[in-house]
Amino acid sequence: MKKISLNETHLALEAKMVPFAGFYMPVQYEGVTAEHLTVRKSVGVFDVSHMGEFLVTGENALALIQKITSNDASKLEIGDAQYSCFPNENNGIVDDLICYRIEKDTYLLVVNASNIEKDWNWISKYNDTFGAELKDVSDEYSLLAIQGPKAIEAMQSLSSLDLADIPYYTFKIGDFAGIENVLISATGYTGSGGFEIYCKNSEVLHIWNKVFEAGSTYGIKPIGLAARDTLRLEMGYCLYGNDINDSTSPIEAGLGWITKFTKNFVNSTNLKTQKEDGVRKKLVAFELNERGIPRHDYAIVDAQGKQIGVVTSGTMSPSLSKGIGMGYVPKEISKSGNKIFIQVRKKQIPATIIKLPFYKS
Numbered sequence: 339m340k341k342i343s344l345n346e347t348h349l350a351l352e353a354k355m356v357p358f359a360g361f362y363m364p365v366q367y368e369g370v371t372a373e374h375l376t377v378r379k380s381v382g383v384f385d386v387s388h389m390g391e392f393l394v395t396g397e398n399a400l401a402l403i404q405k406i407t408s409n410d411a412s413k414l415e416i417g418d419a420q421y422s423c424f425p426n427e428n429n430g431i432v433d434d435l436i437c438y439r440i441e442k443d444t445y446l447l448v449v450n451a452s453n454i455e456k457d458w459n460w461i462s463k464y465n466d467t468f469g470a471e472l473k474d475v476s477d478e479y480s481l482l483a484i485q486g487p488k489a490i491e492a493m494q495s496l497s498s499l500d501l502a503d504i505p506y507y508t509f510k511i512g513d514f515a516g517i518e519n520v521l522i523s524a525t526g527y528t529g530s531g532g533f534e535i536y537c538k539n540s541e542v543l544h545i546w547n548k549v550f551e552a553g554s555t556y557g558i559k560p561i562g563l564a565a566r567d568t569l570r571l572e573m574g575y576c577l578y579g580n581d582i583n584d585s586t587s588p589i590e591a592g593l594g595w596i597t598k599f600t601k602n603f604v605n606s607t608n609l610k611t612q613k614e615d616g617v618r619k620k621l622v623a624f625e626l627n628e629r630g631i632p633r634h635d636y637a638i639v640d641a642q643g644k645q646i647g648v649v650t651s652g653t654m655s656p657s658l659s660k661g662i663g664m665g666y667v668p669k670e671i672s673k674s675g676n677k678i679f680i681q682v683r684k685k686q687i688p689a690t691i692i693k694l695p696f697y698k699s
Contacts, residue, residue, distance in 0.1 A: 342363070352367065381484065386483055390454035489531060505524065572662065586666070626689045632689075
């Protein structure tokens, strides 16, 4: 197991550290619900330094990215970020990612920690044709996500940049907490605003301390990965390994909006056919109509008790105080308002399919 740079800091804060994606990571500090509501109401800080970062540079960098990702990276200006995925050759997804355009021929791909080696191998395989320069800088950088409605106000004193002037899915590079050349982005994964700080490992402890000094009057708290999961689920954001994987297509997962057929990419012909002809199953969101907690891998059944799908993500929503979840069901019953049932132990709990997000600020 690898240790992130702030491992000792989290231990000193009495975080519950667990193995996650090959790293020891802080899953919670004072408790999931309290941490979740801190982010919804004020400001919290996640250490997500386990994420992977790849630099793609050179005159063929864009051509490679266009081939291996589903979204259209040619639309990116310098300072833009884009959510995308790596389609595989069998209608599934290798991983989802965020692509940043740093300079004219320099891109940063941020991938899931559990897929760093897998993604690197996948990109390298296709790069044999393009010859872009690839560099895995995952072990050199740390990543803090400062999230919540008070994040900008709480952190503005740490930068000469106008943090309010970083629109959603854009970034700026500048000073932060006395450190130069910090990448500050606004991609989020919580639905409550805020931004992310990419810095060198040698700088992260200084930045962490300054962040908590600046945020002290705003009730800032460290937040673990468990609350990150409940926050993203309330927004209906997909989690790789749960809601999307090697056997779920972006069309089935409702990610047609990041699947652009204005270019040729890996498996684009088959995915285009799938979009035009329709899919057999779709990822839906649901709310329980009675007390209960849906969990990953629980069966979704119809009124006769026949299994029709499976829960991919589920929890008791801290913001809504009700059971919520997502899962795949046959297309013909995927319409909002339809009734399904979740098998919770020996009980079949009624649920209603809804439109996302669950949480509306």
